[in-house]
């Protein structure tokens with residue numbers, strides 16, 4: 326495609342033009358494209374402020390990389406680099422001439438002489454207090470940068486690069502995968518980290534909003550003798566990719582996977598610890614992956630390199646695509662399945678498009694639908710009323726629960742490995758529940774509870790994972806937090822909720838994780854089946870721990886008794902010797 330060309334054909338444009346109803350002159354009605362909507366409401370996708378945008382961009386790219394490698398059963402290798410770009414370098418990148426400030430008062434960080442004096446006095450006072458605290462051995466807080474300090478010094482542009490060894494992307498699909506909001510390959514009923522077809526596009530929208538620079542995608546698939554390269558941005562108004570370059574290049578190395586590069590505004594200082602935390606927790610729940618994380622800056626003392634080595638070659642099974650459960654479908658979905666099915670008659674349709682409907686069961690269901698239904702009736706000829714009847718029956722009838730065969734939990738082994746690596750606890754217990762169902766969707770909960778360890782605070786430390794993604798935000802409202810803090814009677818397991826160092830790890834996997842919002846930050850506490858399964862899993866771990874704790878208490882008591890006994894024997898010996906002394910002197 327030519328530079329600057331959009332991917333929509335002129336024919337397509339003509340067609341859509343003729344179909345659009347003419348807008349009355351006095352109409353105030355406006356439409357928004359999905360890209361415009363998400364650009365206006367980027368916070369609902371986890372892009373709140375520059376720091377959070379940097380965090381979410383890293384997250385989206387890493388999760389896509391893992392999904393891609395796992396989809397071909399490849400042990401993932403993910404390299405993620407954040408390169409700080411100082412303002413002057415950024416300006417030269419975009420061809421903007423350096424400009425010396427002329428009218429200082431115009432700037433947000435302008436300080437009058439009086440304000441400067443006041444600030445310096447305040448800073449001196451703070452430094453004094455901090456020096457005193459340091460002398461007393463108290464913890465010293467980092468001073469908060471003033472507006473004047475922030476405005477001048479802080480660099481806020483970052484080149485984020487993520488390279489994986491996944492399956493790569495078909496050459497022709499790349500523009501839509503990255504330049505059309507709500508397009509992706511993970512919409513089916515399958516356990517994947519991605520779901521909405523939004524994340525990578527949000528990173529691009531943020532780059533467009535903050536730096537105006539395009540995204541660059543390099544990809545190669547197994548068996549391809551070329552590498553695809555694409556540089557594009559997004560036409561927000563029309564929600565279509567705006568392609569700068571899209572070409573096939575000579576393949577220089579035997580590599581398959583993808584490398585995505587994007588330049589965005591961000592804030593490393595405020596989100597450094599969140600990003601590193603995320604990487605660490607990702608390494609915990611994905612111990613079969615190798616991660617190399619780098620932060621590069623012009624100031625070498627700020628540089629960070631962390632390698633999370635692979636700790637096991639055991640990968641969870643590849644999640645399988647499944648069919649809909651009759652209790653999980655609504656009218657719209659039934660209509661869509663009817664439109665898309667390759668089956669001719671109603672009997673075949675029920676049998677093949679849903680799980681847990683056998684032939685004999687389908688026959689009985691059709692009998693129950695009423696006299697105007699028959700096995701052989703053409704499924705595409707069903708009227709709207711008839712579809713409503715099917716839906717009603719699906720809601721009232723009893724169906725076996727879907728099996729959890731399509732799910733791919735982390736596995737108790739991986740979870741235990743992660744906990745031991747992360748917390749080095751004194752004791753740990755893990756539990757993997759069996760598959761259960763909410764609203765027709767299979768889900769499975771695994772948990773680990775640990776006591777003691779290094780770098781663990783006193784009290785309950787919660788680690789949450791959903792479809793093997795670490796969840797770091799909105800902890801308070803999450804089903805795991807609420808359950809661990811309010812519904813577990815820790816005392817009854819001989820664990821002191823306030824004083825012991827308790828680690829609670831809960832991993833939930835499902836073909837549909839009921840996240841609150843598209844930012845995938847927490848799972849609400851309103852689905853009773855999930856809340857109950859989380860509680861049971863934590864309790865099961867606590868029960869295992871209780872027997873270990875009791876054994877430890879018994880062992881301690883026994884030791885104490887032994888110690889007391891030996892003290893008593895020493896004391897007796899002493900008495901005996903004392904009694905001997907008079908005789909010995911004779």
Ligand SMILES: Nc1ncnc2c1ncn2[C@@H]1O[C@H](COP(=O)(O)OP(=O)(O)OP(=O)(O)O)[C@@H](O)[C@H]1O
Nearest residue numbers: 389393502509510519520521522523524525526583
């Ligand atoms: N590193 C990658 N390797 C292979 N394919 C990728 C990669 N990154 C993105 N894709 C493809 O691009 C599509 C769109 O990605 P995007 O991040 O926008 O959404 P998603 O991952 O499907 O869902 P979500 O918005 O929930 O993250 C993906 O469905 C996937 O097919």
